[in-house]
Amino acid sequence: MRRLAVLLLALVLVSPQPALAADNPQATLFSPSAGVSVPLNEPLLVIGGAFNGEAGGITEVEISTDDGASWTSTDAHTEKWAIVLTPAVPGPLTIQARAHTASATGPITVSRTVHVGGTTTPPVSGDTPFFLQATPDPVINDPDDQAVELGIRTTVDRPGALTGVILRRGSYTGPVTARVWSPDGTLLLEQAAPGAAFSQRITFSTPVPVQAGTEYVVSYLTPSGGYAATENYFVGGLAQAPFYAPLNAGVYRYGGGFPTDTWNASNYWVQPIFRP
Incomplete structure (x- = not known):
C-alpha cells in the first residue's frame, strides 16, 4: 500500500497542468453599416465592441482608416467602444479595427467601407x-x-x-x-x-x-x-x-x-x- 501511495503521489506531481487559453482579442464594428453614404466634413459616430473569449481582459481597441498604416486609440478599456471621425475626403472610406489585451495585439478582425459624400443605397428588405x-x-x-x-x-x-x-x-x-x-x-x-x-x-x-x-x-x-x-x-x-x-x-x-x-x-x- 505504501508503494502504491508513493506512485500515486509521483503521478500527481508530474501530471501536466492544463494550459491556459492564449489571448486572441477580436474587434467588432456595429455602426456605420456597410456601404452606407455619410456626409463630408461632418462628425461620424463609429461604434463597436471587442471580446477575448472567456478570458476577457480587453485593454484597448484601435481603428485605422489607411489600411493599417496608422492606428488611433478609441480609449476603450471594456468590450464596448465608440469614436468620432470627421471624413474630409470624398469617396470610399474603409474603417478597420483591432483589439488588445495586456499580453496580445489581435489581428484586424473587421473591415467596413462607407462612401463619403456619396448617394449609395445599400439593400434593405422588409421592416x-x-x-x-x-x-x-x-x-x-x-x-x-x-x-x-x-x-x-x-x-x-x-x-x-x-x-x-x-x-x-x-x-x-x-x-x-x-x-x-x-x-x-x-x-x-x-x-x-x-x-x-x-x-x-x-x-x-x-x-x-x-x-x-x-x-x-x-x-x-x-x-x-x-x-x-x-x-x-x-x-x-x-x-x-x-x-x-x-x-x-x-x-x-x-x-x-x-x-x-x-x-x-x-x-x-x-x-x-x-x-x-
Missing part, C-alpha cells in the same frame, strides 16, 4: 429598425417625473414608409403616445400605445410615407417621465442604412409637442422602423 447600438456610456433610467416628448431626428436614403417604432422603456411603464413629425413640426401620425416594460414595439396603424433626404422626427410622449436615456451619445452622425441621424439627433420637449430641445447629445432610445 428595418434603426438599431441604436450601446456605447461605453451607460443607459440610465431618468428619475424625471414630468410629462415630456422624447424623440430622434432622422433622414432616410430612399423613399418608403415608417411603419412603427421601438422604444427602450425606463422606470415608467404606463401608456404612451407615439408621434411622427415633418421638418416644420406638422404632425403626420399620432398613435396611443399601452404600457410596457423595458422594450416596446409599436406598429403604426397607417404607415407614414417618407422621402429621401427629408428630416423627420419620431417621438413619444411619456406623461410621467421615467424614460431611458444615454448622454454623450449623438456626438456624431449615426449611419445605418436606410437611416441617418445627425449630430444632436436626440430631442425633447417638456409638456409634449414637436420636440426640438437637446441636452448633452442625449439618446432617448427611440428607434423608427422603415419599409421600402
